[in-house]
Amino acid sequence: MSLGEGVLTRAGVRRDWRLGVERAIEWMTDQLPRPQHLSDHARAANLSPYHFHRVFQQVTGTTPGRFLAALRMHEAERLLIRSGLPVTDIAVETGYASLGTFTTQFTRLAGLSPGRLRSLVDSRGDDRVADVAGRWAPKRADGPVGIVDGGVGVTFACLAGNADKRVVGTGVQRIRFGTVPCGEYRVQAVCLPPATSLADSIDRSRLTGWTVAAPRTTTRIPGCHTAADIPLSMRAQRPTDPPLVLALPVLAAS
Numbered sequence: 001m002s003l004g005e006g007v008l009t010r011a012g013v014r015r016d017w018r019l020g021v022e023r024a025i026e027w028m029t030d031q032l033p034r035p036q037h038l039s040d041h042a043r044a045a046n047l048s049p050y051h052f053h054r055v056f057q058q059v060t061g062t063t064p065g066r067f068l069a070a071l072r073m074h075e076a077e078r079l080l081i082r083s084g085l086p087v088t089d090i091a092v093e094t095g096y097a098s099l100g101t102f103t104t105q106f107t108r109l110a111g112l113s114p115g116r117l118r119s120l121v122d123s124r125g126d127d128r129v130a131d132v133a134g135r136w137a138p139k140r141a142d143g144p145v146g147i148v149d150g151g152v153g154v155t156f157a158c159l160a161g162n163a164d165k166r167v168v169g170t171g172v173q174r175i176r177f178g179t180v181p182c183g184e185y186r187v188q189a190v191c192l193p194p195a196t197s198l199a200d201s202i203d204r205s206r207l208t209g210w211t212v213a214a215p216r217t218t219t220r221i222p223g224c225h226t227a228a229d230i231p232l233s234m235r236a237q238r239p240t241d242p243p244l245v246l247a248l249p250v251l252a253a254s
Contacts, residue, residue: 017055017058017059018059018240020044020045020046020047020052020055021045021055021056021059021060021240022239022240023044023045023046024041024042024044024045024052024056024064025067025071025239025240026044027040027041027044028041028064028067028068028071029071032071032072032075032093032094032095033092033093033094033095034095035095036068036095038052038053038064038065041056041064052064059240060240060241060242061242062242066242067242069105069109070109070242070243070245071242071243072094072095072096073094073105073106073109073110073243073245074243074245075093075094076090076091076093076094076102076106076114077110077117077202077203077245077247078202078203078205079093079094080114080117080118080121081117081118081121081125081199081202081203082203087099087102087103087114087115090102090114091103102114109245109246110245110246110247111158111166111246111247111248111251112247112250112251112254116254117202117247117250120198120250120253120254121198121199121202121250124198124253125197125198125199126197126198126199127197127198127253128194128195128196128197128198129154129156129192129194129195129196129197129198129201129249130154130194130195132170132198132249132252132253133154133156133170133171133172133252136170136252136253137176143167143169143176143177143178143179143180144159144177144180144228144229144230145174145175145176145177145229145230146169146171146174146175146176146177146187146189146229146230146231146232147173147174147175147229147230147231147232148171148172148173148174148175148189148191148232148234149231149232149233149234150211150233150234150235151189151191151211151232151234152191152211153172153191153192153193153194153196153210153211154170154171154172154191154192154193154194154196155170155171155172155175155189155190155191155192155232155234156168156169156170156189156190156191156192156201156248156249156252157169157170157175157177157187157188157189157213157232157248158187158188158189158246158248158251159177159180159185159186159187159230160185160186160187160188160246161181161183161184161185161186165181165183165185166246166251167179167180167185168248168251168252170248170249170252175189175230175232187213187230187232188213188244188246188248189212189213189232189234189248190210190211190212190213190244190248190249191210191211191212191234192207192210192249193207193210196210196249198249198250198253201248201249201250202247202249202250210236210237211234211235211236211237212234212235212236212237212241212244213232213233213234
């Protein structure tokens with residue numbers, strides 16, 4: 001076998017892995033309200049559970065369990081702003097038997113409670129993200145600056161640290177954050193067309209032309225380096241990217 005054939009074979013294996021992970025994600029999405037197990041996801045990908053878990057993490061940058069939680073929370077956000085269902089029914093529709101567990105998980109991942117999200121979108125859902133960004137300003141502008149590469153539109157970014165510490169920033173090519181306590185942070189960001197409404201920024205199924213931060217570009221920064229530039233490498237979202245559940249534009253508007 002030639003070197004070229006070997007490279008093609010490895011590329012083919014990676015393609016098969018990606019397609020298998022995409023099948024598993026489709027299965028997760030189709031069966032969202034039902035109990036799910038790693039063996040179900042592995043079967044959809046046609047891989048053993050052990051191998052599937054490793055491959056899934058390589059392809060998506062996260063575990064199947066965390067990806068499923070993000071899918072459920074993203075659907076919960078959509079139902080909160082697009083339906084009149086009570087929060088209890090939304091919890092059931094997204095696979096949670098306990099309202100308390102659902103509310104705790106939602107608040108941790110979205111950055112605000114289900115009721116608060118619904119209330120904000122009810123009152124300000126038609127606001128354009130460009131106007132939100134124009135009104136938003138950190139309490140102190142001595143934090144790090146995000147430098148956007150590849151995003152065309154209004155970018156909302158978050159530095160997420162341990163113990164659910166979060167610092168939100170927004171802008172176009174430069175993202176100004178407020179004061180960032182010393183620590184290490186993951187960078188999450190979404191770039192949206194300026195005319196996008198707050199409601200559509202949550203229910204992104206209606207959008208075209210929006211981008212997300214590439215997962216492995218910059219995942220951690222030292223929080224005490226407040227003068228540092230943070231590169232935000234943006235690209236179109238892929239099926240294997242976990243949904244961005246953190247309600248960044250709504251948090252900036254609140």
